[in-house]
Amino acid sequence: MFGSLQVQKKVDPINNNQQLNKIKMRTILKNYLTWVLLIACFAACNKRNNNIPESPFFDQADQAARPAINTVFISPSGKDSFNVTVPSQMAATFSGEMKSNLLALNPGYTTNLLGLTADQFIGVVSTDVLNASTTGTTTFYDGTNVLTGRALGDDVIDVELTLIFGGPDGSANPGLTSDHVNANDVPFLTDFPYLAQPH
Amino acid sequence: MKRKKLALMLACAVLIIGGIVYASDHNDAPAVKGQVTDITDLYVFQGKNTNNLVFVGNSQGLIAPSATASAQFDPNTLIQFKIDNNGDNVEDLVIQAIYKEGKVNFFGPSRPVFTGTRTKIDEANYIGSVAVTPYGASQPIVGTGAYGIKFFAGPRDDPFFFDLNQFHAILAGTATGFNNPGSDTFAGTNVMSVVLEVPKSLLHTKNGKVSVWLTTSTKESGSNK
Numbered sequence: 393m394f395g396s397l398q399v400q401k402k403v404d405p406i407n408n409n410q411q412l413n414k415i416k417m418r419t420i421l422k423n424y425l426t427w428v429l430l431i432a433c434f435a436a437c438n439k440r441n442n443n444i445p446e447s448p449f450f451d452q453a454d455q456a457a458r459p460a461i462n463t464v465f466i467s468p469s470g471k472d473s474f475n476v477t478v479p480s481q482m483a484a485t486f487s488g489e490m491k492s493n494l495l496a497l498n499p500g501y502t503t504n505l506l507g508l509t510a511d512q513f514i515g516v517v518s519t520d521v522l523n524a525s526t527t528g529t530t531t532f533y534d535g536t537n538v539l540t541g542r543a544l545g546d547d548v549i550d551v552e553l554t555l556i557f558g559g560p561d562g563s564a565n566p567g568l569t570s571d572h573v574n575a576n577d578v579p580f581l582t583d584f585p586y587l588a589q590p591h
Numbered sequence: 592m593k594r595k596k597l598a599l600m601l602a603c604a605v606l607i608i609g610g611i612v613y614a615s616d617h618n619d620a621p622a623v624k625g626q627v628t629d630i631t632d633l634y635v636f637q638g639k640n641t642n643n644l645v646f647v648g649n650s651q652g653l654i655a656p657s658a659t660a661s662a663q664f665d666p667n668t669l670i671q672f673k674i675d676n677n678g679d680n681v682e683d684l685v686i687q688a689i690y691k692e693g694k695v696n697f698f699g700p701s702r703p704v705f706t707g708t709r710t711k712i713d714e715a716n717y718i719g720s721v722a723v724t725p726y727g728a729s730q731p732i733v734g735t736g737a738y739g740i741k742f743f744a745g746p747r748d749d750p751f752f753f754d755l756n757q758f759h760a761i762l763a764g765t766a767t768g769f770n771n772p773g774s775d776t777f778a779g780t781n782v783m784s785v786v787l788e789v790p791k792s793l794l795h796t797k798n799g800k801v802s803v804w805l806t807t808s809t810k811e812s813g814s815n816k
Binding site for chain 1: 615620621622629631633634635636638647659669675706711712714726741745752753754758761768770771775777779784786788806807809811
């Protein structure tokens with residue numbers, strides 16, 4: 393911009409007649425318009441750059457790991473909050489109400505089949521992550537392995553009912569420790585993606 | 592004392608049931624009940640090829656067969672498997688899945704761009720995509736991406752089983768125990784599934800295990816992409 397105007401100024405002193413002045417004015421005008429256009433274009437380009445979207449943020453809505461933790465152990469007022477609390481903060485935030493809800497479900501709770509007191513049991517379930525072995529059997533509980541994954545056919549509800557209601561040897565409250573639905577309604581596939589075709 | 596405990600138990604039961612069908616994580620909380628973000632279940636197990644671990648993330652539960660053809664993944668909902676590989680319950684690796692134009696795109700497993708509840712898609716670690724298997728297809732569409740990772744996305748039978756109705760009756764005090772045999776409340780219902788099979792070697796475990804949790808996240812309004 394300044395380069396062009398300087399060129400124009402250098403030319404100026406040698407033009408004394410009207411004709412040349414007119415040409416000079418036209419040139420200045422042309423330069424001026426060119427620069428207005430360029431500035432407008434630059435502004436437009438700049439605006440377009442600002443409009444290229446940053447990759448968007450996503451905010452957590454729901455989370456789950458072990459089955460039925462939020463639904464069974466968290467009070468209604470805490471359920472939304474539980475879903476957006478990172479696992480490393482869950483125990484500190486929710487273990488109190490989870491213990492209360494455990495003892496409300498089973499006022500006679502002493503220990504369970506895993507030998508866990510109420511505090512110890514809540515200590516395990518209050519950090520809702522699903523542990524999974526990368527070296528062997530993966531099951532929620534198969535009588536031997538405990539919390540080494542969750543297979544499609546695992547009867548997780550009976551495991552949880554037994555741990556909540558079954559007492560130290562699993563025999564207490566026999567009407568509450570199994571729902572007597574022991575398998576899925578259709579068989580799973582032996583190959584990927586393992587889940588059955590939709591109904 | 593006994594009466595007080597019984598009253599507390601009943602009060603809790605009433606609070607818990609609240610008249611809705613919740614189950615594993617189906618309809619677990621007011622903000623996600625009936626929404627595309629509602630998670631139903633997470634499964635993590637060893638694959639048929641024992642060098643692999645399978646991740647199943649199910650959402651949008653209790654879909655009737657008549658409603659399954661129109662069930663869809665949501666382009667504004669990011670599904671994430673968060674993986675802690677050193678035992679501190681903080682995600683070290685994340686696998687992301689998000690629907691776009693008939694396909695589900697996958698990213699990771701990679702170090703998360705952000706840990707915690709607010710994140711972005713890790714575009715740099717795109718590993719492939721799979722077309723959503725349509726309802727009624729005779730075979731599932733299986734995709735294979737980077738590192739030999741397998742993908743599936745689409746409607747499936749809900750693998751969860753539970754006599755939820757009887758459990759509700761027990762909590763409501765109208766029954767004292769389960770029936771034998773019980774009745775599976777989830778029989779005949781479908782979910783929207785995302786399934787991956789991942790080589791265990793990509794998980795870099797420190798002690799032979801991972802801790803996994805499944806999340807759904809909604810694109811912030813105003814984000815324009």
